[in-house]
Every structure is written in structure tokens, then in C-alpha cells.
Amino acid sequence: MIELKNITKIYEINKSDKVIALDDINLRIKEGELVVLKGASGSGKSTILSLIAALSKPTSGEVIVDTKKISKLPDNFASVYRRDNIGFIFQKYNLIPTLSVKENIILPLVPLNPDASDIQNKLDIVTNRFNISHKENAIVRNLSGGEQQRVAIARANINDPKIIIADEPTANLDEKLSLHFIEILRELKVLNKTIVVATHDPLFFGLDFVDREIEVHNGKIVV
Amino acid sequence: MKNKINLYLIEYAINAILRQKAKSFFIVFVFTLLTFLLTSVFFITSSLKYELDATVDSLPQIIVQKIKAGRHYDIDEDVVDTLLGIEGVEDAVARVWGYYYFANAGVNFSVVGLNEYEKQYKNSFEKIVKKIELEKDDKSFMVVGRGVQKVMNKSYYKEYFNFIKPDGTLKKVNLGGVFDADTELESNDVIVMSKDSAREIFDMDEDKATDVVLKVANPKEVRTIVSKIKSIYPDTRIITSDDLKVSYQNIFDYKSGIFLALFIVSLFTFFIIIYDKSSGLSSEEKREIGILKAIGWRVDDVLKEKFYESFIISFFAYTLGVGLAFVFVYMFQAPLLQNIFVGYSQLKTDFELPFVFDFQTLFLVFFLSVPIYIGATIIPSWKVATLEADEVIR
Ligand SMILES: Nc1ncnc2c1ncn2[C@@H]1O[C@H](COP(=O)(O)OP(=O)(O)OP(=O)(O)O)[C@@H](O)[C@H]1O
Ligand SMILES: [Mg+2]
Numbered sequence: 338m339i340e341l342k343n344i345t346k347i348y349e350i351n352k353s354d355k356v357i358a359l360d361d362i363n364l365r366i367k368e369g370e371l372v373v374l375k376g377a378s379g380s381g382k383s384t385i386l387s388l389i390a391a392l393s394k395p396t397s398g399e400v401i402v403d404t405k406k407i408s409k410l411p412d413n414f415a416s417v418y419r420r421d422n423i424g425f426i427f428q429k430y431n432l433i434p435t436l437s438v439k440e441n442i443i444l445p446l447v448p449l450n451p452d453a454s455d456i457q458n459k460l461d462i463v464t465n466r467f468n469i470s471h472k473e474n475a476i477v478r479n480l481s482g483g484e485q486q487r488v489a490i491a492r493a494n495i496n497d498p499k500i501i502i503a504d505e506p507t508a509n510l511d512e513k514l515s516l517h518f519i520e521i522l523r524e525l526k527v528l529n530k531t532i533v534v535a536t537h538d539p540l541f542f543g544l545d546f547v548d549r550e551i552e553v554h555n556g557k558i559v560v
Numbered sequence: 561m562k563n564k565i566n567l568y569l570i571e572y573a574i575n576a577i578l579r580q581k582a583k584s585f586f587i588v589f590v591f592t593l594l595t596f597l598l599t600s601v602f603f604i605t606s607s608l609k610y611e612l613d614a615t616v617d618s619l620p621q622i623i624v625q626k627i628k629a630g631r632h633y634d635i636d637e638d639v640v641d642t643l644l645g646i647e648g649v650e651d652a653v654a655r656v657w658g659y660y661y662f663a664n665a666g667v668n669f670s671v672v673g674l675n676e677y678e679k680q681y682k683n684s685f686e687k688i689v690k691k692i693e694l695e696k697d698d699k700s701f702m703v704v705g706r707g708v709q710k711v712m713n714k715s716y717y718k719e720y721f722n723f724i725k726p727d728g729t730l731k732k733v734n735l736g737g738v739f740d741a742d743t744e745l746e747s748n749d750v751i752v753m754s755k756d757s758a759r760e761i762f763d764m765d766e767d768k769a770t771d772v773v774l775k776v777a778n779p780k781e782v783r784t785i786v787s788k789i790k791s792i793y794p795d796t797r798i799i800t801s802d803d804l805k806v807s808y809q810n811i812f813d814y815k816s817g818i819f820l821a822l823f824i825v826s827l828f829t830f831f832i833i834i835y836d837k838s839s840g841l842s843s844e845e846k847r848e849i850g851i852l853k854a855i856g857w858r859v860d861d862v863l864k865e866k867f868y869e870s871f872i873i874s875f876f877a878y879t880l881g882v883g884l885a886f887v888f889v890y891m892f893q894a895p896l897l898q899n900i901f902v903g904y905s906q907l908k909t910d911f912e913l914p915f916v917f918d919f920q921t922l923f924l925v926f927f928l929s930v931p932i933y934i935g936a937t938i939i940p941s942w943k944v945a946t947l948e949a950d951e952v953i954r
Contacts, residue, residue, distance in 0.1 A: 387950045390854075392854055392949045392950040393950035393951070412859060413858045416858040417856065419854065420857075423856075425855070431847075431851045431953055432851075433848060433851065435579040436575065436579070440572075444572075444852070445855045445857075446568075447568045447569055447572055447857075447861075448569065450567075450568060492855065
């Protein structure tokens with residue numbers, strides 16, 4: 338259902354300075370599959386995630402999700418695509434620190450102008466599932482790193498998206514919390530989400546519920 | 561559902577304002593101050609304009625003064641009869657009036673003498689002589705403007721006032737009543753009494769008057785009549801209401817010129833703020849827009865939110881500024897600011913700004929502030945919102 342076709346991504350820092358982040362890669366991820374992207378820092382993992390989430394556009398090639406060429410979507414449609422299909426767990430969480438847990442989690446729903454009861458139902462589901470309901474009214478800035486990540490996970494799931502993307506999810510967590518995250522991942526897998534995780538944390542390697550580990554090296558996929 | 565107002569978006573906007581307390585407070589403060597200043601100036605200007613128009617309208621069409629050696633002298637009262645004979649002159653009245661300097665308060669009053677049996681040159685005077693007898697039982701009475709009453713009260717003259725005549729003796733005049741002001745500017749400093757009392761205070765001969773005012777049936781004939789008078793009485797100076805209008809207007813325009821300058825200065829300050837704002841968002845503000853985009857907000861969702869945010873804060877400040885200006889100008893009579901405008905009035909007694917409600921003023925101040933601020937907020941946000949989200953949050 339996710340397909341990257343001959344993707345090249347070049348960042349132009351200035352006229353003479355270019356970074357080839359991805360170099361003609363091809364990748365297919367099936368529905369319900371859990372894929373771990375691994376590789377050294379700067380190898381291009383985050384770039385792949387951005388392209389799948391339509392947060393950026395490839396220099397050449399196509400990204401196809403469910404037969405839709407999302408790499409060609411105009412900006413507004415890309416937003417709607419993300420809202421309806423993607424739950425992105427960012428490395429730095431990207432929460433709004435001065436808002437409460439609840440306000441952060443429901444943020445993706447705000448432009449939809451839903452009914453209050455609808456919001457409450459969705460909120461209850463994710464806060465209970467990701468064990469953050471007791472902190473609903475706390476201000477995010479005051480939470481611990483692990484709690485902040487659970488808020489980020491709850492926000493990524495509020496729209497019940499088909500695809501979950503996580504970038505270095507354990508980079509800021511200790512081992513105990515990292516193992517806890519892996520349990521959450523297992524749960525999401527059970528919910529039949531398509532999941533792409535970028536990480537170089539060895540805890541993710543060789544897990545029984547991971548379908549595939551893909552190594553990225555210097556903007557290319559290592560076969 | 562689509563047309564329903566998105567309360568969550570408004571709530572988010574209000575939260576955004578409250579989250580940045582210091583910044584929002586600063587914006588509201590500056591914005592309120594500017595709308596307050598602008599609105600106050602406009603309120604005072606339109607009040608004074610109204611006042612002046614009313615004053616100018618009530619000016620006599622022609623004033624005839626006797627001039628000797630370039631100085632103004634008392635005129636013979638019987639000149640009136642000759643003037644009435646000129647074709648086109650509807651009315652001619654000899655006026656007895658002058659300024660009386662009240663040393664206790666350091667102010668000038670205008671003393672006007674009226675004869676109850678004559679025709680009055682102003683409707684308001686007609687009303688006074690009908691209501692109050694100016695000479696009764698060997699006593700003199702006067703009717704004073706509110707400003708005069710206040711000043712006299714301060715010096716404990718509550719029932720009468722002792723005028724000091726040029727020879728140093730006193731003339732006691734009893735307080736018979738207080739003016740119902742037609743327009744504040746003209747009647748505030750006025751004392752009306754009988755012609756005889758006024759002559760006594762100014763040491764004028766019985767058959768003399770200060771000047772003669774004429775009413776002309778057809779305003780177009782003013783010029784011809786003026787030249788006729790000039791040929792009969794070469795020793796006169798003739799002032800028409802048009803001359804007066806010009807000098808009134810000159811003083812007024814000069815004053816509003818100063819304020820135009822002040823207005824431009826405040827506008828300038830405002831634009832500096834706008835410039836400062838549009839020159840770029842803080843990195844947190846950019847990041848927030850990037851986050852919203854990344855979790856599925858469209859550009860127009862972001863802009864809608866920014867619109868609510870800037871509209872709420874600027875409209876709030878606008879309303880506050882206008883409200884304060886309203887209280888300041890009409891309830892407190894614009895302390896400090898008023899003096900700059902009303903400098904031409906020699907009298908320093910209190911003066912009421914009449915309430916003139918002018919929607920144009922409110923619209924003008926609104927359009928000079930709110931949409932500009934909204935634009936200055938939305939444009940940089942739009943610039944950031946249309947960037948690739950990935951760039952903004954990286
Ligand atoms: N916006 C950008 N502008 C310029 N260069 C960029 C940009 N984003 C990424 N790069 C470069 O592209 C390459 C791939 O970056 P990417 O973030 O995808 O790597 P990564 O595998 O996620 O690394 P890490 O493990 O450190 O997160 C790197 O060399 C990086 O410096
Ligand atoms: Mg990365």
C-alpha cells in the first residue's frame with residue numbers, strides 16, 4: 338500500500354552545495370506491515386518518513402499510497418492526506434509545550450469542527466490506550482519525557498490513522514521506557530496499523546512482531 | 561456542520577493569546593493607547609467643529625465700529641437710525657459690551673448690556689430679557705454663563721457681584737439667573753445685564769454704544785451695503801461674518817494641523833510595530849505553524865486561526881481604546897488634550913465639549929488599525945504556512 342518508486346531527494350543548501358539524502362530508492366510496504374528502518378545518522382531515514390507523510394516532496398520519483406500519488410499532491414491536499422491517514426510520532430515529539438495534554442491531543446481534530454461528544458469519545462479512547470488519561474489537564478511542558486511521548490502517541494492516533502510513523506522514538510528515553518514503547522508498538526501492530534519506525538536503537542532489532550528490517554546507507558537501501 | 565462557527569478554533573486562538581501573556585499585553589497596550597489617542601483627537605475635533613459652526617452661524621452679518629487713529633471708539637447710538645434707512649438692512653442694533661477683567665481669577669468675562677424694550681440681536685438674549693427683569697426696584701440684575709458662575713462662586717460671590725468701575729468705585733449687580741447655553745463657546749464667559757449697568761461699569765456716555773450690528777435681508781447684498789455704510793461713515797470699520805468665519809477657521813485649522821502631526825506620529829509608531837511584526841515570526845511561532853501543518857491542518861486552517869487571534873486582540877484593544885476615549889473626552893472633558901484645542905478662547909473657565917456622535921470617526925480609526933494589524937499578522941504566518949512543513953519543524 339506504500340510504494341516509493343525511484344525516489345531521489347536532494348537538499349540544496351546553496352547553489353554550489355547539495356546533499357543527496359536519498360539516491361534512487363525503491364521500497365514497498367504492505368498494509369499492516371511493521372517495518373524498521375535502520376542505519377547510521379544522516380543515512381536518510383527521516384527523509385523517507387517525511388516523504389511517506391507528504392511533509393516534503395521528492396526531487397524525482399513517486400510516492401504512492403493506496404494508489405494515490407501523494408508526492409504530487411498540492412499542499413492543502415497533502416494536509417488532508419496527513420490528517421486522514423498518517424499518525425506521526427516525531428523524534429522531538431513536536432507538542433505545543435504551553436497547551437494542556439488534552440488540547441495537544443485533540444489538535445488534529447480542531448479544523449474539522451467536530452461535536453464535543455465526538456471529541457470526548459476519541460480522546461477517551463487514546464488517553465486510556467496510551468495511559469495518559471490521569472494527566473489530561475496537565476500542561477505538557479511540565480510532563481516527563483516518557484509522558485510527553487505518550488501524549489505524542491495519543492495525538493498521532495486520535496484520528497485512528499491507517500499508517501503510524503515513528504522517528505527515533507526511543508532516542509530520548511531510558512531503557513525501561515524504551516521497552517514500554519516497544520510494547521505500545523506491539524499493541525498498534527495488533528490494531529493492524531501499517532507502521533514504519535526509523536531507529537538505530539538495537540532494542541528494535543530482532544523483535545518477533547517486526548515484519549522487516551531495512552537498512553539505509555548513504556541514501557540507498559542495502560539489500 | 562460545515563457552516564457552523566468553529567468554536568474549537570476560536571478557543572485555540574484565545575488560548576494562543578493568553579499563552580503569550582507578555583507579548584499580548586504589550587500589543588493590547590500599544591494598540592489601545594493609539595486608538596485611544598486617535599479617537600480622542602477625532603472626538604474633540606468633531607465636537608469643536610460642531611461648536612464653531614454653531615458659533616459662526618450666530619455671528620452678526622455686519623458689525624460697524626467707530627475708528628479714530630486706528631483705534632476703536634464708542635459709536636453714537638443714533639447712527640442706528642441712519643443705518644436702518646439703507647436699503648436692504650433689515651435690522652440694526654447698537655450693542656453695549658466689553659471685557660471685564662476679574663483679577664481674583666485672572667480671567668476675562670464678556671459683559672453684554674441689553675435694553676429690554678429693544679429688539680435683541682440674538683435669540684438667546686431675547687429669551688433672557690423675557691424671563692428676567694434686569695432692573696427692578698432700584699436694583700440691577702445680571703444673567704451669567706455657567707463658567708462665570710463657577711468662577712464667581714469660587715470667590716464667594718453667590719448672590720451678587722461688585723464690579724469695580726474705572727474710577728475705582730463699586731457697582732453691585734445681583735445674580736438674576738444662569739444661562740442655558742446655546743453653544744458653550746459663546747455663552748460660557750458671558751454676563752448679561754442692562755445697558756445702563758454695563759455703561760456704568762465701562763464708564764460709557766448714555767448715548768454711546770460699543771458697536772452696531774446689522775441684519776441683512778439678502779446675504780448677497782452684504783457687499784453693497786458695506787460700501788454704502790463706508791461712504792456715509794468714513795470713520796468706521798466694518799466687519800462681516802465672513803471675515804470672522806475666516807479668522808475663526810484659521811485658528812482652528814492651525815490647531816488641527818498640530819494634531820494632524822501628532823496623528824501622523826502615532827500612525828508612524830503603529831507602523832513601526834507592524835513592521836516589526838511582519839519582519840518575521842519568532843522561531844516558536846514558526847515551529848507551532850509547522851507542527852499544525854504536520855498534523856494535518858491546511859494553510860487556510862492556520863490562517864483562519866491567525867485571523868481569529870489577531871481580530872480578537874485588535875478588536876478588543878480597539879473597543880477598549882474607543883471606550884476610554886469616550887469616557888475621557890465626554891465624561892472627563894479631555895483634560896490636557898482639550899487645552900491644546902481650546903487655546904483660542906481667552907477665557908480659562910470650564911467649557912463643555914458637546915456630545916457629537918460620529919460614526920465616520922469610529923470607522924476611520926477602525927480601518928486605520930484593525931485590518932492593518934490583521935494583515936500584518938496573517939501575511940508572515942501565510943509565508944511560513946506555505947513552506948514545506950518538514951523544513952519548518954526540522
Ligand atoms: N532540510 C535539509 N536541508 C539540508 N540538508 C538536509 C535537510 N534534511 C536532511 N538533510 C541532510 O540529508 C541527509 C539525510 O538526513 P536524514 O535526516 O534523513 O538522516 P537520518 O538517517 O534521519 O539521520 P539521523 O539518524 O541523524 O536522524 C543528511 O545528510 C542531512 O544532513
Ligand atoms: Mg532522522
